[in-house]
Amino acid sequence: MRSNLQIVFVVMQQVVVRFCGDSGDGMQLTGNMFAQLAAEMGHEISTLPDFPAEIRAPQGTLGGVSAFQVELGHEVYTSGDKADVIVAMNAAALKVCTLGSHFNHPQALFDDDFALYHRHAIVIVDTDFLAEKDLEKAQFHTNNPFTELGVPETVQIVPVALTTLTKEALKDSGMDNKSILKCRNMFALGLIYWLFDEPMEKAIRLLEEKFKKKPALVAPNSKVMVDGYNYGQNLALSVNQIHLDDVSLTNHSINSSLLHGHFTSIAGNKATAWGLIAAAEKAGKRLFLGSYPITPATDILHELAARKDMNVMAIQAEDEIAGVCTAIGAAFAGDLACTSTSGPGLSLKSEAIGLAVMAELPLVVIDVQRGGPSTGLPTKTEQTDLLQALYGRNGECPAVVIAASSSANCFDFAYEACRIALENMTPVILMTDTYLANGTALWRVPKLADLPKIRPQGVPEELKGHYNPALRDERGVRYWAYPGMEGFEHRNIGLERDAQKGTISTNPENHELMILARKHKIEQIANSVPDLKVISGQIVYEKMANKDIVLVGWGSTEGHLHAAANEIGCDLAQFNYICPLPRNTYDVLSKYKRIIVCELNTGQFATYLRAQFPGLMFEQYNEIQGQPFAVERIVNYVKSN
Amino acid sequence: MEASQFKSDQYVRFCPGCGDHAICMALQKAMAQIGIPTHQVAVISGIGCSSRMPHYLNTYGFNTIHGRGGAIATGVKTSHPELTVWQMSGDGDCLAIGGNHFIHEIRRNVDINICMFNNRIYGLTKGQYSPTSPKGFVSKSSPFGTVERPFIPADLVLGARGTFFARALDVDVPVTVDCLVAAQRHKGASVVECLVNCVIFNNGTHAWVADREQRAEHSIVLKHGEKMIFGIERDKGLTVEIDKNTFIPQIVVVPADDPRVLTHDAHQQDPTIQRLLALMGQENGLPVALGVIRDVEAETYNDAVNNQIAEVHSKTNVHSFDELTATLDRWEM
Structure with missing residues (x-):
C-alpha cells in the first residue's frame, strides 16, 4: 500500500500538534479524536483546548480562532509549550498561531518568544482559505501571508487545498455544499494520521464511535478522512513522517501508578464528576449536586445530570447561591452534597460556605478556576482563587482546601474531597482550573474496591x-x-x-x-494527609544538577514544573493539600537554598507559605496571561537569577 | 399527637405581645393535628424574628442564613422527599433578600410548607421598612417615608404560578391552624401568609383586620365550597361584577341572600377570582380574605426529579462505578 517513493521517518520522543481553525471548523472534535487514537496506541497524552469565549465569532476572523493542542509521546508532562505540527484551517488561524498573543499588532512578525510553533515545525494550511477575502478578514495587507508574517524558511509549510479535496471526495455523496464543508476537518485529520503513520482501521472505528448518534455522518466523514490519509501517502508530501519513540510507561515519575491495567483518556471535569460518583458509592451515600451553569465548570453538571442511572441527583439551581444552598440542605438531610462552580460563583457562595463551616456539615465545593477578576477571562486558565478559597468568608471560617494537579487526578482529588468532608464534617474546596478541566490525560481506570475507604461520620x-x-x-x-x-x-x-x-x-x-x-x-x-513528596528532576541533556533549588507549585502546574525541574536538574515540591498543609512541609522546604514558588497568579501560595513559615525565604516566579506556564520561561528565569 | 410533643425545651424569646407567639402555638397544634412524627419533620428558616421559629419546635430544625431558607429547604425536600419540610420566613427574608429562591421554589412547586410572617417591617435589625411596607411608610431607614411600591405577597405567589396560597392572622389561632394543616395536606409549595403584629416597631399594622370589634366586618374567612358570607350579622356576601366599559372583573359586596353570592372554589386552576379575593383589603374597602384562597394540584418538583431518576435508573443496567467504567472506551496495557 505504501507509495514507492522513499519514506523518511523522523523519530521523536514527544510531539506537540496544534489544530487551529474557525470556531465552527470542528477543531476540538478533530483534536480530541487524534488525542484519543494516540492514547489508544499507547502514547501518553496531555491536551489543551484553547477556544474563544464567543460561541460563534464572525467567520474567518482573528477573534474566532479555536485551537486544540495535544502533546503525545513518552514522558509527557504538559500539553507542550510550542507545536511541532500545526494544522491551520484558514488565514486567521495561520496568523494567530504564528504571532501568538501578538496577533493583533499590525507590524508583528514571527518571533521565537511568542510564536505557537517551533522554527522547524510543519505547518499544514488550507490554501482554499487563503483567498483575498480570507486574508482581508484576518487583517492581512498583502497576498502573501507567509512573507507578511515573517515565517522562517526553516518552517515546512505544507499547502493543501483541503476544501477542494474534500469537495472532490464527496462529489457523489449527494450532500449539499455546506454539509460537505463541515467534513474538511476530517481530511486534515486523515493527513495527520498519515503523518504519524497511525493505523486507519482503528481510526475508522474511533470515528464510527464518535458519530454513533449521527450514523448518516459516518460514511462521508470516514471517506474524507481516508482520502486525507491517502493524499499524504500517494502524493508523498515532501514532509517527513513522524515516528514516536517506543513507549515505556514504567519510568514515568508523575504517573508511576500507570503500570498496567485499563486505560482511557479523560477530561478533568469528567474525572472530577466520576470521583464524586465513586466516593458516594464507596461511602454508601446518595450523591447530590446543586449547581448553576458557569464556564468552565459546567461539564461537571452536565456529566452528573446524565448519571441518573447511577442514582445521582443533580439540580440546576436558580443561581449560584441556590446551588450551594440546595447542597447544604441535602447535606443536612444526610447526603454527600456537592456544588460545582468557578471563581465568580465561589464569591457568591461565600456566605453559604460559611454556614456549612458553622453548621459543621460535609460539603464539597469544586472551584474550576478561570481568568479573573470579575468576569475576567472566562475560558482561560489561572490560579487566582487560592486566597479566596482560603480566606474569602466572613469571620474566622476555616475550610479544607485541596487541589488536583492533572486532568486524570481530578478523579482522585474529587474522591479525596468527599472523603475528607464526610469523615470530618467540613466543607472542602477542591481547586481545579480551565487547563485541567478541559484538558485530557491518560487515566488508569480504577476499581472501586481499590480506592481508599471512606467512613462517613455517624453518631453513636x-x-x-x-x-x-x-x-x-x-x-x-x-x-x-x-x-x-x-x-x-x-x-x-x-x-x-x-x-x-x-x-x-x-x-x-x-x-x-x-x-x-x-x-x-x-x-x-x-x-x-499524606506527606509531601519531592519530585527529583531528572538530569537531562547533560545539564548540571541544581539540588539546592526546589520549585514549589500547587495544583495544575505540576506537569510544567516537572518538565522545568528536569531541564534545570532541580527538585519539585508540588502541593495538592493546601489547608491543612502536609505535616512535613517545613522539613522538606527548609533543606533548600532557593525555594521558588511558581504560580499562575501574582504570588498567592507564596503569600500563604510566608505566613505559615516566616523563617523561610520564598522566591516567586509568576505568570498571569490566562495560559499554562511555558516551561522554557521558567527554566530561563531560574538559570538567570 | 399532642401539641406539647412539638414544643422544644427552648425558652421562647419573641417580644412580649409579638404575633409570632400565636403562630408558634398554632404551628405546634397544627403539627400535632397532622400527626407526622417529630423525626420526620424538618423546619428550615433564614434570618429574622420569624426565623427563630425552628428553635421552639421539637423537630429537626435548621436556622440558616438570611434569605436562603427556600433554597436549603428545596435541597432537603428534593433529596429526601419522605420528609415533611416547613420553611419559616418573613417579609424581608422571603421577599427581599430571598426573593429569587422564593419565586423559584413556588414556580417549581417544591412540596414545602412556607410560613411567611408578614409584619411589614424589619424587626430584628430594629425597624427598617420592608418590601411590604406601604408607600410613604416612615421608618428608621425611611425617615421621610418610603418612595417604593410594596409587594403584595399573594400577587407575587400567583405570578410565580403558585398552587397554594392561604392567609392567616396572628390573633385568630383557629383560622391559622386550619391554614397550616391545609398547607401540609397540599402537595406542592404552600404559601401561608401570616399577618403578624410587630408590637415594638410596627404596632397595629394589621389593626384594620386584627381589631376584635371590626374583624367580622373587615375580614372574610374563605372555605372551599362555602358561600362567601361575612359581617357581624353575617348579612354580607361577595360576588364578581364585570365592568361594562373595561370588562375588568371586580369583587363587590351584596346582601348575603343575593343569589349572586359566590361559592369559594380554591381548587379552580384559573386564578382570576382567587387573585381578586386575595387583593381585597382596606385600600379597596373590601374585607381581607383569610383562609385558603388557592389550593390546586400540580406535579411537585421533588416527585418529578425523583421519578425521572427512578425511570432512567430502571431502564439501564449500569448501577455501580465498576459497571460505569466498563462502558468507557478503554484499552488494556
Missing part, C-alpha cells in the same frame, strides 16, 4: 435521646445525625452555638472556645 446509638449538634468525637469532629433518625431531633444553626448544649450562645468565652474548636478540627485533618 447511645446518644439517642441525648444528642445535640455540639457533641464531638475524640478527634473534635461533631457527630452527624440527620432528619429521619428517631431520637436525634436537633436544631442546627449558623449562629454561634454553646459548646456543650449546642443551642444559641452569645457567651464571650464560649465563642472563642468554638472558634478554636473549628480551627482544631481542620488542623487535625493533617493526620490523614
Whole structure:
C-alpha cells in the first residue's frame, strides 16, 4: 500500500500538534479524536483546548480562532509549550498561531518568544482559505501571508487545498455544499494520521464511535478522512513522517501508578464528576449536586445530570447561591452534597460556605478556576482563587482546601474531597482550573474496591435521646445525625452555638472556645494527609544538577514544573493539600537554598507559605496571561537569577 | 399527637405581645393535628424574628442564613422527599433578600410548607421598612417615608404560578391552624401568609383586620365550597361584577341572600377570582380574605426529579462505578 517513493521517518520522543481553525471548523472534535487514537496506541497524552469565549465569532476572523493542542509521546508532562505540527484551517488561524498573543499588532512578525510553533515545525494550511477575502478578514495587507508574517524558511509549510479535496471526495455523496464543508476537518485529520503513520482501521472505528448518534455522518466523514490519509501517502508530501519513540510507561515519575491495567483518556471535569460518583458509592451515600451553569465548570453538571442511572441527583439551581444552598440542605438531610462552580460563583457562595463551616456539615465545593477578576477571562486558565478559597468568608471560617494537579487526578482529588468532608464534617474546596478541566490525560481506570475507604461520620446509638449538634468525637469532629433518625431531633444553626448544649450562645468565652474548636478540627485533618513528596528532576541533556533549588507549585502546574525541574536538574515540591498543609512541609522546604514558588497568579501560595513559615525565604516566579506556564520561561528565569 | 410533643425545651424569646407567639402555638397544634412524627419533620428558616421559629419546635430544625431558607429547604425536600419540610420566613427574608429562591421554589412547586410572617417591617435589625411596607411608610431607614411600591405577597405567589396560597392572622389561632394543616395536606409549595403584629416597631399594622370589634366586618374567612358570607350579622356576601366599559372583573359586596353570592372554589386552576379575593383589603374597602384562597394540584418538583431518576435508573443496567467504567472506551496495557 505504501507509495514507492522513499519514506523518511523522523523519530521523536514527544510531539506537540496544534489544530487551529474557525470556531465552527470542528477543531476540538478533530483534536480530541487524534488525542484519543494516540492514547489508544499507547502514547501518553496531555491536551489543551484553547477556544474563544464567543460561541460563534464572525467567520474567518482573528477573534474566532479555536485551537486544540495535544502533546503525545513518552514522558509527557504538559500539553507542550510550542507545536511541532500545526494544522491551520484558514488565514486567521495561520496568523494567530504564528504571532501568538501578538496577533493583533499590525507590524508583528514571527518571533521565537511568542510564536505557537517551533522554527522547524510543519505547518499544514488550507490554501482554499487563503483567498483575498480570507486574508482581508484576518487583517492581512498583502497576498502573501507567509512573507507578511515573517515565517522562517526553516518552517515546512505544507499547502493543501483541503476544501477542494474534500469537495472532490464527496462529489457523489449527494450532500449539499455546506454539509460537505463541515467534513474538511476530517481530511486534515486523515493527513495527520498519515503523518504519524497511525493505523486507519482503528481510526475508522474511533470515528464510527464518535458519530454513533449521527450514523448518516459516518460514511462521508470516514471517506474524507481516508482520502486525507491517502493524499499524504500517494502524493508523498515532501514532509517527513513522524515516528514516536517506543513507549515505556514504567519510568514515568508523575504517573508511576500507570503500570498496567485499563486505560482511557479523560477530561478533568469528567474525572472530577466520576470521583464524586465513586466516593458516594464507596461511602454508601446518595450523591447530590446543586449547581448553576458557569464556564468552565459546567461539564461537571452536565456529566452528573446524565448519571441518573447511577442514582445521582443533580439540580440546576436558580443561581449560584441556590446551588450551594440546595447542597447544604441535602447535606443536612444526610447526603454527600456537592456544588460545582468557578471563581465568580465561589464569591457568591461565600456566605453559604460559611454556614456549612458553622453548621459543621460535609460539603464539597469544586472551584474550576478561570481568568479573573470579575468576569475576567472566562475560558482561560489561572490560579487566582487560592486566597479566596482560603480566606474569602466572613469571620474566622476555616475550610479544607485541596487541589488536583492533572486532568486524570481530578478523579482522585474529587474522591479525596468527599472523603475528607464526610469523615470530618467540613466543607472542602477542591481547586481545579480551565487547563485541567478541559484538558485530557491518560487515566488508569480504577476499581472501586481499590480506592481508599471512606467512613462517613455517624453518631453513636447511645446518644439517642441525648444528642445535640455540639457533641464531638475524640478527634473534635461533631457527630452527624440527620432528619429521619428517631431520637436525634436537633436544631442546627449558623449562629454561634454553646459548646456543650449546642443551642444559641452569645457567651464571650464560649465563642472563642468554638472558634478554636473549628480551627482544631481542620488542623487535625493533617493526620490523614499524606506527606509531601519531592519530585527529583531528572538530569537531562547533560545539564548540571541544581539540588539546592526546589520549585514549589500547587495544583495544575505540576506537569510544567516537572518538565522545568528536569531541564534545570532541580527538585519539585508540588502541593495538592493546601489547608491543612502536609505535616512535613517545613522539613522538606527548609533543606533548600532557593525555594521558588511558581504560580499562575501574582504570588498567592507564596503569600500563604510566608505566613505559615516566616523563617523561610520564598522566591516567586509568576505568570498571569490566562495560559499554562511555558516551561522554557521558567527554566530561563531560574538559570538567570 | 399532642401539641406539647412539638414544643422544644427552648425558652421562647419573641417580644412580649409579638404575633409570632400565636403562630408558634398554632404551628405546634397544627403539627400535632397532622400527626407526622417529630423525626420526620424538618423546619428550615433564614434570618429574622420569624426565623427563630425552628428553635421552639421539637423537630429537626435548621436556622440558616438570611434569605436562603427556600433554597436549603428545596435541597432537603428534593433529596429526601419522605420528609415533611416547613420553611419559616418573613417579609424581608422571603421577599427581599430571598426573593429569587422564593419565586423559584413556588414556580417549581417544591412540596414545602412556607410560613411567611408578614409584619411589614424589619424587626430584628430594629425597624427598617420592608418590601411590604406601604408607600410613604416612615421608618428608621425611611425617615421621610418610603418612595417604593410594596409587594403584595399573594400577587407575587400567583405570578410565580403558585398552587397554594392561604392567609392567616396572628390573633385568630383557629383560622391559622386550619391554614397550616391545609398547607401540609397540599402537595406542592404552600404559601401561608401570616399577618403578624410587630408590637415594638410596627404596632397595629394589621389593626384594620386584627381589631376584635371590626374583624367580622373587615375580614372574610374563605372555605372551599362555602358561600362567601361575612359581617357581624353575617348579612354580607361577595360576588364578581364585570365592568361594562373595561370588562375588568371586580369583587363587590351584596346582601348575603343575593343569589349572586359566590361559592369559594380554591381548587379552580384559573386564578382570576382567587387573585381578586386575595387583593381585597382596606385600600379597596373590601374585607381581607383569610383562609385558603388557592389550593390546586400540580406535579411537585421533588416527585418529578425523583421519578425521572427512578425511570432512567430502571431502564439501564449500569448501577455501580465498576459497571460505569466498563462502558468507557478503554484499552488494556
